[in-house]
Amino acid sequence: MGTVSLEEANSATDYPARMQDVSSPDETSPNFDPGLFDTIVNLCKRRGFVFPSAEIYGGIRSTYDYGPLGALMLRNVRDAWWRAIVQERDDVAPIEAAILTNPKVWEASGHLATFTDPLVDCRNCKERWRADQIEGTCPNCGSKDLTEARPFNLMFKTHVGPVEDGASVAYLRPETAQGMFVNFLNVMTTMRLRPPFGIAQIGRSFRNEITPGNFVFRTREFEQMEMEFFVPPSESATWFSYWCSERMDWYKRYGIPDDRLRLRHHETEELSHYSSATADVEFAFPWGWGELEGIANRTDFDLRAHTEHSGVRLEYFDQASGDRYVPHVIEPAAGATRAMMAFLVAAYAEDEVAGEKRSVLKLHPRIAPYQVGVLPLSKKDTLSPLAHKVLTMCRARFMCEFDDTQSIGRRYRRQDEIGTPYCVTIDFESLEDDAVTVRDRDTTGQVRVPISSLLGELDRRIDALSS
Numbered sequence: 492m493g494t495v496s497l498e499e500a501n502s503a504t505d506y507p508a509r510m511q512d513v514s515s516p517d518e519t520s521p522n523f524d525p526g527l528f529d530t531i532v533n534l535c536k537r538r539g540f541v542f543p544s545a546e547i548y549g550g551i552r553s554t555y556d557y558g559p560l561g562a563l564m565l566r567n568v569r570d571a572w573w574r575a576i577v578q579e580r581d582d583v584a585p586i587e588a589a590i591l592t593n594p595k596v597w598e599a600s601g602h603l604a605t606f607t608d609p610l611v612d613c614r615n616c617k618e619r620w621r622a623d624q625i626e627g628t629c630p631n632c633g634s635k636d637l638t639e640a641r642p643f644n645l646m647f648k649t650h651v652g653p654v655e656d657g658a659s660v661a662y663l664r665p666e667t668a669q670g671m672f673v674n675f676l677n678v679m680t681t682m683r684l685r686p687p688f689g690i691a692q693i694g695r696s697f698r699n700e701i702t703p704g705n706f707v708f709r710t711r712e713f714e715q716m717e718m719e720f721f722v723p724p725s726e727s728a729t730w731f732s733y734w735c736s737e738r739m740d741w742y743k744r745y746g747i748p749d750d751r752l753r754l755r756h757h758e759t760e761e762l763s764h765y766s767s768a769t770a771d772v773e774f775a776f777p778w779g780w781g782e783l784e785g786i787a788n789r790t791d792f793d794l795r796a797h798t799e800h801s802g803v804r805l806e807y808f809d810q811a812s813g814d815r816y817v818p819h820v821i822e823p824a825a826g827a828t829r830a831m832m833a834f835l836v837a838a839y840a841e842d843e844v845a846g847e848k849r850s851v852l853k854l855h856p857r858i859a860p861y862q863v864g865v866l867p868l869s870k871k872d873t874l875s876p877l878a879h880k881v882l883t884m885c886r887a888r889f890m891c892e893f894d895d896t897q898s899i900g901r902r903y904r905r906q907d908e909i910g911t912p913y914c915v916t917i918d919f920e921s922l923e924d925d926a927v928t929v930r931d932r933d934t935t936g937q938v939r940v941p942i943s944s945l946l947g948e949l950d951r952r953i954d955a956l957s958s
């Protein structure tokens with residue numbers, strides 16, 4: 492597969508996304524680079540990271556399936572978040588709440604009344620747009636003959652059970668957050684927690700976006716990684732700052748360079764109805780700055796709203812001291828699919844190895860789809876048993892790809908392009924000295940390592956990059 496033809500680019504599948512499809516391009520942003528955007532989108536399809544959904548049927552606009560490498564990478568993004576938020580802490584408990592829930596949840600949260608975008612129709616070409624994104628002119632035909640803006644609710648509506656009437660209406664969740672608020676008491680009691688503590692979850696959310704776009708940046712089905720951190724009200728400002736800096740560090744730890752990341756504090760007029768302070772972690776995408784995560788001080792808004800609507804008091808009570816209060820909530824809310832795209836963009840590089848051009852994804856080893864490529868120098872039967880022994884050993888600890896086709900140079904190029912940080916090569920000498928060659932993706936440096944210490948060597952290298 493080569494580069495993308497214009498026909499393909501403009502096909503009904505809306506794939507791959509082109510700079511023309513990008514909403515709000517900002518030529519002044521530090522890494523504005525339409526070519527890079529096309530290159531990443533192209534690589535994602537060519538190497539099996541992201542496919543248009545149901546491509547054989549012409550796809551469905553701005554909806555994507557994650558291919559083998561995308562599924563592996565997305566899982567690694569989730570795992571990296573989980574490690575930092577749940578595994579490495581003793582004050583955060585995980586849950587997995589239902590996607591379909593009682594519609595009263597969305598009444599209490601304010602989503603039914605206010606989770607809307609302003610929608611306008613172009614009377615000339617009949618396209619529909621978000622009024623706040625088009626400055627009074629239809630981007631499709633240039634007409635200024637637009638309808639008045641009207642609120643469009645972004646929640647997907649469905650019916651639960653076989654009867655489609657008002658009583659069976661339900662919604663696909665537009666955020667995972669509410670599942671944490673409605674389980675506040677259950678989690679606090681069963682886990683014997685007291686504020687400050689958090690509840691975290693990762694899962695799919697759905698929003699009927701009027702103008703999805705920018706490839707997987709804005710889609711109607713996406714994945715969130717959210718945590719609600721419940722704190723004594725007097726400590727909320729301190730915890731807000733704490734989580735802003737923790738979350739910035741997380742992106743840097745996994746390979747986003749400093750100069751492509753910023754924390755943007757919202758002005759008062761920009762704050763959501765539930766928030767007293769919000770800061771966005773933003774990444775310099777090839778089309779401009781884009782939000783990766785919002786960190787909000789949601790005050791006691793949600794627990795009070797659910798108390799009012801459910802009649803159940805959602806508060807903390809300390810029996811020993813008689814202390815009773817409604818905790819405030821600090822919420823770091825990230826998008827897994829957006830983070831994956833940022834990691835891909837930040838990792839992409841082109842350089843020269845031995846006079847030959849290569850493209851390489853310098854992904855963090857814990858984010859890369861495969862950690863290890865196992866490459867026997869020859870397909871010959873004499874090497875095969877040892878190569879499979881090494882593969883089995885590595886597989887017990889790492890995600891590995893085995894490849895014994897083509898020349899070793901081409902195999903290295905393939906692993907470089909999909910971001911595999913280490914290649915282990917088994918050659919005829921390995922049969923004599925019980926050692927293999929470990930090649931580093933970024934430096935292309937090679938060292939000979941005894942098979943008996945191979946896992947330790949790979950662990951040591953990955954750990955050195957993970958602290």
Ligand code: GAP
Pocket residue numbers: 665666667668698700707708709710711712713714715717782783784785822824825826827828829830
């Ligand atoms: N509970 C708060 C909340 O949902 P949000 O800023 O609307 O806040 C949090 O969403 C994160 O979810 C965003 O920063 C973004 O990474 C991701 N996200 C939101 N809408 C998205 C969409 N349509 N496509 C992909 N990711 C999205």
